[in-house]
Amino acid sequence: MAEVPHPEPVLVSACLLGLACRYDACSAKDEARAGLAAALGELGEVEVVGFCPEQAGGLATPRPPAWIEADSAAAVLRGDDRVVTEAGVDVTAAFVDGAESALAVARQRGIRRAILKERSPSCGLASTHVDGALVDGPGVTARVLIDAGLDVRGV
Numbered sequence: 404m405a406e407v408p409h410p411e412p413v414l415v416s417a418c419l420l421g422l423a424c425r426y427d428a429c430s431a432k433d434e435a436r437a438g439l440a441a442a443l444g445e446l447g448e449v450e451v452v453g454f455c456p457e458q459a460g461g462l463a464t465p466r467p468p469a470w471i472e473a474d475s476a477a478a479v480l481r482g483d484d485r486v487v488t489e490a491g492v493d494v495t496a497a498f499v500d501g502a503e504s505a506l507a508v509a510r511q512r513g514i515r516r517a518i519l520k521e522r523s524p525s526c527g528l529a530s531t532h533v534d535g536a537l538v539d540g541p542g543v544t545a546r547v548l549i550d551a552g553l554d555v556r557g558v
Contacts, residue, residue: 409450410448410449410450413450413452414517418431418455420432420439424464426464426466426467431520457525460498467488469494469498470534472485476531476540476541480546501525502548505517505547506548506551518556518558520557524543526545527542527557528542528545528555531545
């Protein structure tokens with residue numbers, strides 16, 4: 404008898420799925436609906452695994468907006484930069500813990516692909532926030548997943 408194939412598990416930013424886990428206690432489901440549908444559609448049959456690295460890192464919802472202080476996610480992960488709130492509170496440990504938790508889930512579940520929320524200091528792929536401005540480059544979680552070899556897409 405032929406073995407029934409299992410859908411491929413794909414890590415997806417929980418806010419894209421409708422979970423109100425963003426810093427402002429909202430989701431990004433409505434604003435990203437078409438992009439998420441297109442990205443998932445390209446992959447075929449998948450098992451969606453929702454994940455919010457900021458909550459997994461211990462941050463509350465709602466929470467103050469945060470951004471990479473001066474340079475990049477890579478610098479944060481090297482210990483050469485921080486993630487701070489608009490009031491200057493250092494939340495680097497929570498962002499790094501959340502990114503490491505995302506990678507741990509990916510490894511535990513055999514996940515090779517992720518679809519993440521753009522313009523996030525955690526999940527942004529093509530753009531993130533540095534020093535309060537939107538800049539090119541990934542957020543902390545996106546950088547960790549890319550460095551681990553996952554195929555990461557931004558929505």
